[in-house]
Amino acid sequence: MGTLADLIEIYIKQRLKQSQDQEIELSRAQLAEVFRCVPSQINYVLTTRFTLDRGFIIESRRGGGGYIRVLQIQTDDTDKAAAKLFKQIGTTVSERDLENYLLTFYDLGILTGKQAQVIKGIVQQETGLVEQDKDKLRASLLRAMLCMVLK
Amino acid sequence: MGTLADLIEIYIKQRLKQSQDQEIELSRAQLAEVFRCVPSQINYVLTTRFTLDRGFIIESRRGGGGYIRVLQIQTDDTDKAAAKLFKQIGTTVSERDLENYLLTFYDLGILTGKQAQVIKGIVQQETGLVEQDKDKLRASLLRAMLCMVLK
DNA sequence: CCTCCTTTGACTATTTCTGACCTTTGACTA
DNA sequence: TAGTCAAAGGTCAGAAATAGTCAAAGGAGG
Structure with a gap:
């Protein structure tokens, strides 16, 4: 399996799973560095795969100390x-x-x-x-x- | 006897037989390359011979990293x-x-x-x-x- | 020569990837 | 306080990589 987008998706889901509270914080630039791609590729993955109707919420902030936070909506019962x-x-x-x-x-x-x-x-x-x-x-x-x- | 379509059909069925779980993934362009035909020939074979009523299911995706997946149901006699x-x-x-x-x-x-x-x-x-x-x-x-x- | 199946290719649709350019935030400084 | 600047992240359009559709041409058997 294989596109870069798929790999990034898998990586983020992995991190989410490992996290305590279904919530992680990413640095767009760093992540892009890790996967050797342009930063906007990260946005692409987030907007196509971590959508609300798939149960995810994305928040972010620009500027120094900026971040991208990914939350997975709690599925109750x-x-x-x-x-x-x-x-x-x-x-x-x-x-x-x-x-x-x-x-x-x-x-x-x-x-x-x-x-x-x-x-x-x-x-x-x-x-x-x-x-x-x-x-x-x-x-x-x-x-x-x-x-x-x-x- | 054998039209090209027949050969492609045989090839796909062979691959299915060899597969673990009656399921294979193909690249349309590559397959067309192997058989030296236009890509749409692959679609022809799939739509005429790998239909639901013959026990096959086709899934596919376009774009980068695209694929065609063939699943076989009704495995046993x-x-x-x-x-x-x-x-x-x-x-x-x-x-x-x-x-x-x-x-x-x-x-x-x-x-x-x-x-x-x-x-x-x-x-x-x-x-x-x-x-x-x-x-x-x-x-x-x-x-x-x-x-x-x-x- | 008629019909049906096969083959082809021009045009279309979708997904991924990239890069140029834009916006926001916060720290520093005058 | 206001201005400036660097350090994030955001947007969008277009290129590249796949696959799909459809109608017309080709061919084999009646």
């Missing part, structure tokens, strides 16, 4: 969180939404990586067969397959 | 009958068709009674939410949920 998330699935689900839902369910331990992969693949294939309302179909399929797993 | 029946599921499934399919899968021992019930319930619920193309949705949902069970 797993089942409750899953139920909440499940309810949250609306009538339409974009491709990006799907990705985020699957990632979150995976993080919650509701889905295995394999299951998430299978769901993603099936949804891609099934939505490829229709012209209209792909977003609605995605929502239906996601709900249906989650039900099968949760049953 | 025990669900050959299921595969055959699965194949028969067309683009549309009426409510009566659904009953019949579920019954048959139940008889074949592919689905437990509980699972069949759950599927029926979910399909009813989901089709209740849309106005048009209920038959198409039924087909998609049935396929999707069967995949989850078979996996």
Whole structure:
């Protein structure tokens, strides 16, 4: 596996896991140094992978002594969180939404990586067969397959 | 005999067989290079031969570090009958068709009674939410949920 | 010669990576 | 206090690296 962005993502998640309270502080410039890339690459990783809907919060400050802080939102009771998330699935689900839902369910331990992969693949294939309302179909399929797993 | 498409198909199946978990990752461009063809030829092979109803799932990603992942389901021969029946599921499934399919899968021992019930319930619920193309949705949902069970 | 499957390539879509330029913060200094 | 400056981090557009789509051309068997 492999892009630089992936590696940086893994690194940050590792640090989060090791941290006491799901919260770490980074130096953008230093991190860029470690991975031998331009600093804005760090921003890229943060904005594409550590989004709110994936359960992360980013704060930062510029200037001398500046920092970037990454917080992982506490997931309380797993089942409750899953139920909440499940309810949250609306009538339409974009491709990006799907990705985020699957990632979150995976993080919650509701889905295995394999299951998430299978769901993603099936949804891609099934939505490829229709012209209209792909977003609605995605929502239906996601709900249906989650039900099968949760049953 | 062999068209190029056939060769590529054989190659991918070989790789799948050699893989640990019926899952491989390909680079479209590289594969096209190996077979000295245009990249879209790979898509042709995948869409014509590695379809869901033949027991394959395709996932892919574009951009830097992009890939095409091929997963095989229905690994053993025990669900050959299921595969055959699965194949028969067309683009549309009426409510009566659904009953019949579920019954048959139940008889074949592919689905437990509980699972069949759950599927029926979910399909009813989901089709209740849309106005048009209920038959198409039924087909998609049935396929999707069967995949989850078979996996 | 008709039809269906295969092959091709021009055009499109998406993701990652980079660099030039911009903004904010705080310390120092006049 | 106000001004200046260095040290962060932020933005954005574009290049590079992949993959997807679609229609037209090619070819083999009836």
